[in-house]
Amino acid sequence: MTMTDENGAPTEGAREAGGREFAPRPKKRDVHGWVVLDKPVGMTSTHAVSVVKRAFSAKKAGHAGTLDPLASGLLPIALGEATKTVPFVMDGRKAYQFTVAWGSQTDTDDTEGKVVATSEARPQEDAILALLPRFTGTIQQVPPKFSAIKIAGERAYDLARDGEEVTLEARPVEITSLRIVSHSPETTTFEAECGKGTYVRAIARDLGLALGCLGHVAHLRRTRVGPFAVDDAVSVETLREGAEAAATALRPVATALSLIPEIVIHRDAALRLKRGQSILLRGRDAPVEAQAVYTTCGGVLIATGSIEQGEFVPHRVFNL
Known part of the structure; x- marks a missing residue:
């Protein structure tokens, strides 16, 4: 039986049935500022917010732009009053480094989906370079079927997972730069800088289709979001070291407004x-x-x- 005080809260050293002692939950507090998390592969954005919120015992937190579990890199997380500045970060430019695997297309346009088409063709680097101008500037892009875009109030990825036919309209997006970092017969790694609403998975899909060899994203890392860069990032491990280590990662609310x-x-x-x-x-x-x-x-x-x-x-x- 758990012992409680006159207010119904567990007393210090309280024990659960069976004699196991547990620590009381830390009291939530008002914390204001930004934490730029270097999110690891496999972690959802929602889980990442929970990790940061727990590290600071913060009352309120939210992220500035979802990063898929497959992707790693910058996930800015706002605490307290910083949540009022989230739109300024989300509207900022983003930068990515991503690797495209040639020879197959998947229904999710990344490695998590099932292969829907294959090709024996592989692109030459010169052919890719010649195509890149078509993918820079303001272009029309059809988002992936597995995306958070809403169709009649439903998320596209929910409809796609249920086996429904998903048709999304092309929309204008801005890609400021797109360049090759490295190239091999099977994969090519790119760096891209783009505006709000651009899908890197769609870039990989459309490059593969235009080259006639098909392609999907094999690796994806976000390296910049608005005013935040890689040098600003902190790891999950650092946040878990304790309150003192976490406190060094907290940036002022106004950091989001530097642009x-x-x-x-x-x-x-x-x-x-x-x-x-x-x-x-x-x-x-x-x-x-x-x-x-x-x-x-x-x-x-x-x-x-x-x-x-x-x-x-x-x-x-x-x-x-």
């Missing part, structure tokens, strides 16, 4: 923003119009918002 302009304001203006009120920006160099900016006062993040006719309109106010 948009900052406006320094005085205390009275900060108090107005804290109440959700707009403020007039004064000074000869004050911007008149801007879609996304943030304000600070004494080095503390106050709000994100837009500038309309010289007035800062708060969209998100922070409690830091």
Whole structure:
């Protein structure tokens, strides 16, 4: 029988039936900031958030863009007030290194799916290089059937797993750069930089089809997300070393906003923003119009918002 105090909480040294002692759960606390996790292969994004949340005993956490279990690399995770800045990270550019295995196409466009077609052909490096300009700039891309895109309220991957026919429309995506890192007869490794909504698996699939040899992603690693790069990342093992090691991985909330302009304001203006009120920006160099900016006062993040006719309109106010 478990012993409890007058509030119903387990007492120190409480034991379960059978005499096994257990430790009380740590109290959840308010933690604000970003952790850039180097997610290992095999871990889901949801599990990764749980690992970070547990490491900090944080009340609130969320990630900035799903990374498939097959993939490794950067998964920025927001804690507390940092969750208000997630859209700025998700809208940022991303970079990947990925390897395409030639000679087969799968229904998931990666190694987790079943092979749906094969080819004996293998591409020459010159043929791939000649094709790359078609895959850079703003292009039309059909997302993989096994993706999180919704069709009539259902996720495409759920429909595909149930055996239903999934038809997705092509949509514009931006691929800033795509280059070859290494090449062999069976595989080619690429580096790509792209905008929001681009599927690397679709790049591999479409390259294989265009080359006439078919292909799918064999390895995938994300190396940049918005303002975060590999040098910012921390491993799961480090987070599990203890609270002190985890604390060194926590980055300020405003780190996510480093790619948009900052406006320094005085205390009275900060108090107005804290109440959700707009403020007039004064000074000869004050911007008149801007879609996304943030304000600070004494080095503390106050709000994100837009500038309309010289007035800062708060969209998100922070409690830091």
